[in-house]
Amino acid sequence: MQKTENNSSLVWFRNDLRTIDNIVLSEATKSKKRVVGLYCFDPKYFKDNKYGFKTTEKFRAKFLLETIIDLKVQLKKLNIDLLVYQSAPEDTISEIVSTYNVSDIYLQNDWTKDEMASETTVQSLIPDVKFHKYYNQLLYHPDNINFEINNLPQVFTVFRKKLEKYVGIREEAINEILPLSNRIENNTKIPTLQDLGFDDFETHPNSAFPFKGGESEALIRLEDYFFNTKRLGFYKKARNGLVGLDYSSKFSPWLANGSISARTIYWQVKKFEKEHVKNQSTYWLIFELIWRDYFKYVSLKHGSQIFKLEGILKKEYNWSTNKNLIEKWINGETQSDFVNANMIELKETGWMSNRGRQNVASYFAKELKLDWRIGAAYFESLLLDYDVHSNFGNWMYVAGVGNDPRDRKFNVNLQAERYDANGNFRRLWLQASLF
Incomplete structure (x- = not known):
């Protein structure tokens, strides 16, 4: 692999596997340096945990692989290459820093113990590289909330009432399309399901979630659920269903690995309300996004106590x-x-x-x-x-x-x-x- 002469910015993707409304990627594309993407299939997430369960079983592993395949395609449209390794970040990033003359690493701000441990180790190995961290998975940005995180309400309803009428939601982050010269020689390959230790399998015919991973699939689902079928308008009545594709939005798997952002969904709800109907159902979908935020703030406040x-x-x-x-x-x-x-x-x-x-x-x-x-x-x-x-x-x-x-x-x-x-x-x- 040929060494890069000019300084590069490395986007270290974790659970922010999208190009739309990704502040980490957006800031990196403004850095005026070559931008390279990285995703690591860290082996520790595919081993047994202390209770004897595989930390990531076949369902999420396959969904993740589909997501990374799509992420690579979407990044290519921005003239950014995605390096993919089946190794721990701490065993990988130093060499990438050297090869691509990386001066800056852009990444999502993750605060749970495994992510922090990995990040701390990486930083210790490359002390001269500058790290740029951004909150990238929340609806309400921590810089905008109207209380200190240490004063997070113990009850969700109090949290919601403090925010929903008084704190605005930021607009979506925009990327710059980089010149074709930003592209690099990329010989890395996305692993197969077998490489991760699983046999391939077919989705169960009765599954209420037969969808594939990736930003493209998330946006197709959003368009269908909101604007084609207008099921969003009935969300509150149907959300306690148990059978079928449309009793709920089914956004959660894409939200979980960051294939779509909570803000994108929020602003699309607002578009639906403007073009079609504003009712209890449209409010309730945002209500559920606020619940999601609440548990993220709970872990921000309490750290490893949640485990x-x-x-x-x-x-x-x-x-x-x-x-x-x-x-x-x-x-x-x-x-x-x-x-x-x-x-x-x-x-x-x-x-x-x-x-x-x-x-x-x-x-x-x-x-x-x-x-x-x-x-x-x-x-x-x-x-x-x-x-x-x-x-x-x-x-x-x-x-x-x-x-x-x-x-x-x-x-x-x-x-x-x-x-x-x-x-x-x-x-x-x-x-x-x-x-």
Whole structure:
């Protein structure tokens, strides 16, 4: 690989795998230097965690590969090459810095422990390189909120009311298209699913999320859900559904790896309201984006406390680690057919509805009294839309060690009667003989 003479800016992509409204990329394209992109398939994310689950299972691995394939195509339109390695950033970036004479690294500001550890190690290896970090995954930018993060409200409703009427949403970031001369010789290859340790597979025919990864697919979904079918106008009524493609927006997997930004969705909602209708449903989709922000701010405030058994409330319960009960929950063999159907859907597809997640998590923590971190780790492994902040925020919430002031417990039988009254969802995932 030929060394570059002029200084370069390196865009280190992590969970911001898009070109539209990506402030990291936008700032790098304004740097007046050669811009090179980098993504590392870090092997540690494809190994077993301490609970025995693969940190990233096949569903999210395939979705991620599709995302990186698309990111490379979209970056090429800006005349930026994406270097892809199947190695840890700390084992890779020093050589790239040397090869491309990198003076500046642009990256998303991530604050959870694994990302910070990797970043700290990289910085220690290249002390002369300047790092530019940007908040790139929030709807409300931390510089715009009207309170100190240390004073984050303990209850979501207070957080929402402090922001939604008083704090504006920033406009989307714009990239500069770089000259053709920005391109480099790029011999790196995107790994295959087999390279990551998985056999290829077909999406389950009953999956409620049969979509592919990548920014292009996210934008197609947005256009379809908002402007072609206008399902957005009915979102609030349908959002507790369990079967089908359109009971919810299904944006979460793309949001989780940053294929689309919360701001892009927000401004498209505003466009829909202007062109079609403004109602409770359009508000409710933004409401859900604010919930997503809330859990990110919870982790910003509390750091690694979100991963601890006592949670942010530091409350002690008698948690169990009974392997038999855990396996029954995972395999859909509990005493609740509603929990079972949801768990089988997750195991077969990597997807579960929001309603399902609340119920199976509550059942795990409050009925079976199992260590909630094990449930969170299983979700991390399987879910297409795993997001560290939302996952641990929600699990703490239902386990009674997070942001729920009422410490409620879901009655899974009543929930099944209410949200699956005709049994269609349970029939879809359980043997018909059960009914």
